[in-house]
Amino acid sequence: MSLTKHLLSLAASGLLAFGLTAAAAAQTDPLPSWNEGAAKTAILDFVARTTTAGDPDFVPEEERIAAFDQDGTLWVEQPQYSQIQFVLDTLADAVKANPALVKNPVVAAALAKRALTEPELIELAMIVQSGMTIGAFDQQVRDWLKTARHPRWNRPLIDMTYLPMQEVLKLLRANGYRTFIATGGSKGFVSPYSQEFYGIPPEQIAGTAQQLEFQIIDGRPELIRTPHVATNNVGAGKIENFVMIYGRTPRAQFGNSSADDQQALQYVKNSPGLRLSVAILHDDAKREYAYGPAQGLPDSPIGTFSQEMYDLGKKEGWVIVSMKNGWNRIFSFEK
Amino acid sequence: MSLTKHLLSLAASGLLAFGLTAAAAAQTDPLPSWNEGAAKTAILDFVARTTTAGDPDFVPEEERIAAFDQDGTLWVEQPQYSQIQFVLDTLADAVKANPALVKNPVVAAALAKRALTEPELIELAMIVQSGMTIGAFDQQVRDWLKTARHPRWNRPLIDMTYLPMQEVLKLLRANGYRTFIATGGSKGFVSPYSQEFYGIPPEQIAGTAQQLEFQIIDGRPELIRTPHVATNNVGAGKIENFVMIYGRTPRAQFGNSSADDQQALQYVKNSPGLRLSVAILHDDAKREYAYGPAQGLPDSPIGTFSQEMYDLGKKEGWVIVSMKNGWNRIFSFEK
Numbered sequence: 001m002s003l004t005k006h007l008l009s010l011a012a013s014g015l016l017a018f019g020l021t022a023a024a025a026a027q028t029d030p031l032p033s034w035n036e037g038a039a040k041t042a043i044l045d046f047v048a049r050t051t052t053a054g055d056p057d058f059v060p061e062e063e064r065i066a067a068f069d070q071d072g073t074l075w076v077e078q079p080q081y082s083q084i085q086f087v088l089d090t091l092a093d094a095v096k097a098n099p100a101l102v103k104n105p106v107v108a109a110a111l112a113k114r115a116l117t118e119p120e121l122i123e124l125a126m127i128v129q130s131g132m133t134i135g136a137f138d139q140q141v142r143d144w145l146k147t148a149r150h151p152r153w154n155r156p157l158i159d160m161t162y163l164p165m166q167e168v169l170k171l172l173r174a175n176g177y178r179t180f181i182a183t184g185g186s187k188g189f190v191s192p193y194s195q196e197f198y199g200i201p202p203e204q205i206a207g208t209a210q211q212l213e214f215q216i217i218d219g220r221p222e223l224i225r226t227p228h229v230a231t232n233n234v235g236a237g238k239i240e241n242f243v244m245i246y247g248r249t250p251r252a253q254f255g256n257s258s259a260d261d262q263q264a265l266q267y268v269k270n271s272p273g274l275r276l277s278v279a280i281l282h283d284d285a286k287r288e289y290a291y292g293p294a295q296g297l298p299d300s301p302i303g304t305f306s307q308e309m310y311d312l313g314k315k316e317g318w319v320i321v322s323m324k325n326g327w328n329r330i331f332s333f334e335k
Numbered sequence: 336m337s338l339t340k341h342l343l344s345l346a347a348s349g350l351l352a353f354g355l356t357a358a359a360a361a362q363t364d365p366l367p368s369w370n371e372g373a374a375k376t377a378i379l380d381f382v383a384r385t386t387t388a389g390d391p392d393f394v395p396e397e398e399r400i401a402a403f404d405q406d407g408t409l410w411v412e413q414p415q416y417s418q419i420q421f422v423l424d425t426l427a428d429a430v431k432a433n434p435a436l437v438k439n440p441v442v443a444a445a446l447a448k449r450a451l452t453e454p455e456l457i458e459l460a461m462i463v464q465s466g467m468t469i470g471a472f473d474q475q476v477r478d479w480l481k482t483a484r485h486p487r488w489n490r491p492l493i494d495m496t497y498l499p500m501q502e503v504l505k506l507l508r509a510n511g512y513r514t515f516i517a518t519g520g521s522k523g524f525v526s527p528y529s530q531e532f533y534g535i536p537p538e539q540i541a542g543t544a545q546q547l548e549f550q551i552i553d554g555r556p557e558l559i560r561t562p563h564v565a566t567n568n569v570g571a572g573k574i575e576n577f578v579m580i581y582g583r584t585p586r587a588q589f590g591n592s593s594a595d596d597q598q599a600l601q602y603v604k605n606s607p608g609l610r611l612s613v614a615i616l617h618d619d620a621k622r623e624y625a626y627g628p629a630q631g632l633p634d635s636p637i638g639t640f641s642q643e644m645y646d647l648g649k650k651e652g653w654v655i656v657s658m659k660n661g662w663n664r665i666f667s668f669e670k
Binding site for chain 1: 397469547555565571575576579583601
């Protein structure tokens with residue numbers, strides 16, 4: 001089937017979902033924040049081919065799974081991960097609830113405002129995010145989100161999600177794909193807001209997960225969060241754990257970091273059948289941030305995009321999205 | 336709403352799913368293998384209340400999740416778990432592929448046909464089920480199922496599933512519930528047949544899971560099964576891991592074993608809102624097996640149902656199903 005025919009068929013299927021007329025559909029662009037170009041065409045083409053009956057690349061609906069990294073792929077990850085901000089903001093409450101925590105050297109360092117290494121930050125997160133019931137932690141995240149603001153734009157975090165990626169999520173779902181988050185961050189941190197922020201339910205979030213412990217408290221069975229990591233989604237763990245937990249390999253994978261997305265993008269792209277691997281290149285210092293050594297960008301401890309991953313992606317046929325050139329709007333609040 | 340009204344409403348909703356007329360529906364029993372009685376009524380009532388708009392116990396569709404233990408709840412677990420049969424049947428192939436395995440004392444004991452303890456059997460399973468790609472293991476299970484037979488009935492394993500439970504799975508799905516397996520067995524073992532046997536897709540199986548390892552083999556990225564347990568679904572682990580992975584508590588939980596289902600049944604039943612916990616009592620030695628010390632049945636190392644769990648279930652309002660009295664047919668091949 002030709003690409004034009006694919007796109008018409010895609011537009012028609014989008015139609016049905018929204019109940020528009022055929023005439024209106026011809027004018028409907030499902031990705032209006034994306035500039036015309038190779039990246040936009042590749043995404044539309046992938047969706048069309050995998051969802052058009054009779055196409056050699058047709059994928060049955062039960063196998064239509066797309067996985068998205070969160071930090072740097074669905075929302076801003078600079079100048080620090082939002083989860084780290086949450087952990088630092090709620091550290092005082094955690095110490096108040098459990099004063100013995102001050103004896104922990106990482107907690108003491110954080111309270112003294114010393115800069116922490118990445119492993120120390122992870123240890124701190126596991127500590128702060130444990131000791132309570134799952135319901136109490138969920139509420140704590142929801143409460144924090146009510147007042148949390150991004151330091152640069154002073155806006156609530158829901159505004160820090162990328163409009164072009166929201167459009168991709170909706171496009172995929174309108175075409176029978178189920179959208180998942182595959183994050184190195186904590187599943188328990190993402191679950192309370194993923195439905196509202198991204199339209200993604202908690203059972204479709206694969207994240208680093210802390211073990212729960214069944215306890216009888218005041219005669220009532222409870223599940224208590226522990227500081228022990230059960231599934232660690234850092235590095236190759238992201239794709240290892242996704243496939244282990246869901247028993248399926250995504251058809252489409254979206255990420256941005258050499259440290260935490262490279263193996264997932266590589267594994268998905270090399271799996272049988274038509275697959276889509278999309279890597280977001282943060283190269284727009286004016287509208288967002290520019291970082292990661294690919295293409296001579298400044299290095300960053302967060303979300304690094306190496307030249308090696310860039311070259312691998314080009315060689316394997318990933319879609320590499322320049323935020324500067326590929327997106328005409330990044331945030332919904334932009335004019 | 337009265338129970339009669341509930342049941343009429345339930346019948347009507349079942350109707351829509353199958354496209355029957357209202358007259359036909361009045362005669363349609365969604366649980367024909369269940370004898371009339373408290374257990375059948377409780378299940379029908381739960382489904383009606385939680386799916387009837389306007390009912391105080393109405394549950395939105397995204398929260399309609401039901402979790403089923405497999406061994407002893409969905410299919411026969413005596414005289415030994417089918418997975419153990421698989422492990423023993425494929426041990427020779429594993430040793431052929433990796434001769435160094437004979438040095439492992441558990442492998443040596445199994446090869447010498449010595450009886451193994453439960454921890455030894457688990458260790459043996461982890462060894463036999465590791466070292467290959469996920470695709471190769473999946474194929475191994477599928478191949479084994481082609482010839483595997485239950486020793487008592489000499490029938491393929493799909494015939495060893497309980498007809499009354501197949502009816503419950505279909506009833507729940509026809510009413511907007513998603514059905515999950517929550518097994519102490521290996522997720523990787525259950526995934527290859529769960530869709531065919533139970534209509535349950537791999538992403539809805541929570542089982543004991545072995546870590547996968549990303550490796551580049553002959554220039555190609557692969558996920559290799561390792562002998563390390565990432566999530567252990569034994570005992571309280573079943574409910575701990577289910578809630579950790581999916582971020583939701585089931586509305587309905589089905590099990591049969593004090594060792595591996597008690598905490599899940601207890602946690603679900605005590606969670607807010609109307610919940611259903613169903614425990615299957617194996618008390619029919621003639622048509623199936625009778626075991627587990629509850630109600631004076633013989634003890635068994637597999638699927639034990641203690642008197643303590645029986646009393647707890649009665650106190651908390653679980654539905655305890657006597658297979659002997661509750662089910663008029665157990666298997667689909669019975670006349």
